[in-house]
Amino acid sequence: MPATPNKQVIFAKIPTTYPVPGEHIKVEDSAIDLDAPLAEGSFILKLLALSVDPYMRGRMRDASIESYLPAFPLGKPMTGDTMNVVVKSNNPNFKEGDLVYGKTACGIFSEYSVITKELEPYFEVRNDPKETGLPITNYVGVLGMPGMTAYVGLLKFGAPKKGETLYVSAASGAVGQLVGQIGKTLGMYVTGSAGSDEKVEYLKEIGFDAAFNYKKVDNLTEKLKEVCPKGIDVYFENVGGQMLEAVIDNMNKFGRIVACGMISQYNREKPEGIHNLMQVVAKRLRIEGFIVGDSVEMIEPFRKDMTQWLLEGKIKYRETVADGIDQTPYALIDVLNGRNFGKQVVNVANL
Numbered sequence: 001m002p003a004t005p006n007k008q009v010i011f012a013k014i015p016t017t018y019p020v021p022g023e024h025i026k027v028e029d030s031a032i033d034l035d036a037p038l039a040e041g042s043f044i045l046k047l048l049a050l051s052v053d054p055y056m057r058g059r060m061r062d063a064s065i066e067s068y069l070p071a072f073p074l075g076k077p078m079t080g081d082t083m084n085v086v087v088k089s090n091n092p093n094f095k096e097g098d099l100v101y102g103k104t105a106c107g108i109f110s111e112y113s114v115i116t117k118e119l120e121p122y123f124e125v126r127n128d129p130k131e132t133g134l135p136i137t138n139y140v141g142v143l144g145m146p147g148m149t150a151y152v153g154l155l156k157f158g159a160p161k162k163g164e165t166l167y168v169s170a171a172s173g174a175v176g177q178l179v180g181q182i183g184k185t186l187g188m189y190v191t192g193s194a195g196s197d198e199k200v201e202y203l204k205e206i207g208f209d210a211a212f213n214y215k216k217v218d219n220l221t222e223k224l225k226e227v228c229p230k231g232i233d234v235y236f237e238n239v240g241g242q243m244l245e246a247v248i249d250n251m252n253k254f255g256r257i258v259a260c261g262m263i264s265q266y267n268r269e270k271p272e273g274i275h276n277l278m279q280v281v282a283k284r285l286r287i288e289g290f291i292v293g294d295s296v297e298m299i300e301p302f303r304k305d306m307t308q309w310l311l312e313g314k315i316k317y318r319e320t321v322a323d324g325i326d327q328t329p330y331a332l333i334d335v336l337n338g339r340n341f342g343k344q345v346v347n348v349a350n351l
Contacts, residue, residue: 003031009109009328011072015060018267018336021329024060025078032112038090041117045084045100048351050109051140052322052331052344053174056080057266059105068291069105078328081140082107083126085351091117094125099136101126104145104293111325111348134310135319136351141174141343142317143306149260149292150178151302157258157290158234162187165228167247170238170263171211172199172318174343179236180208181315188234191227193243195338202341206316220246234258240265241272248279259289267336318342 082102106122171192231252240262309315
């Protein structure tokens with residue numbers, strides 16, 4: 001039989017500011033022989049859905065620069081969170097028809113991938129969608145890395161208490177919308193910011209007590225005083241720069257700043273400075289960054305709680321779905337520019 005077409009998303013060039021589709025990220029044609037014999041322990045995955053996330057910009061760097069995740073290798077397929085189906089297997093742990101989650105930084109952005117025995121630990125059978133009826137795209141979003149990031153970040157590092165004020169920046173995004181809703185289940189006063197009036201209205205629909213469009217605000221410090229009249233006890237940081245500085249001005253004593261990301265800085269050649277850090281001392285603030293992969297002990301509680309909340313309607317989750325692997329580069333640019341609404345995923349194929 002002829003080889004099967006197999007498109008791949010390739011990291012082609014290191015960007016200095018915003019990546020450009022077709023220059024820094026390319027979708028290239030290749031082919032795969034699905035009938036070729038498989039080595040013992042190997043299996044073939046067909047890609048169903050992939051996740052596009054802000055952290056991917058940090059992986060588009062020179063490989064000599066160390067960080068918490070490895071750089072994308074130049075000329076190779078990009079990787080991230082994926083949901084796949086097994087189409088052929090020579091591995092008893094991965095049977096034909098199984099749904100398989102490619103873990104963060106390991107799922108391959110290729111329509112078909114041969115997974116060898118050595119790579120097996122980076123993939124996990126997740127047949128949950130067959131049992132829950134929840135969309136497969138949820139498993140690279142609310143039930144995947146972004147969902148666990150919200151869960152771990154707020155519960156473990158935010159140390160939230162009933163009645164406290166929680167402020168979330170980039171609050172309508174993949175992580176932010178969940179942080180706010182989890183905060184509400186804990187009895188917090190929840191506020192957030194987003195980049196359009198439509199996104200602000202959505203935040204209010206899902207239970208945020210107050211929200212504002214930061215693009216329409218001249219003075220962030222004063223706006224935060226207005227929407228957080230009792231000050232901020234927990235700040236879930238997704239933006240950085242001027243937003244972080246304004247939040248520090250409004251933090252209460254012994255407040256906690258949970259540093260998840262700083263998307264406003266990712267595409268700058270020179271990051272913005274923060275000029276009021278002395279208040280960290282005066283207010284006895286705690287600023288702590290975290291990487292969700294360090295909290296594996298929370299995987300099972302997270303999956304149990306989040307699945308139940310979704311099925312009970314206590315958590316609502318909005319996704320932006322791009323159709324076809326060719327749209328992956330454009331989907332990433334949309335995320336970096338804040339043009340997506342909610343979690344950005346790419347639907348590559350249907351079951």
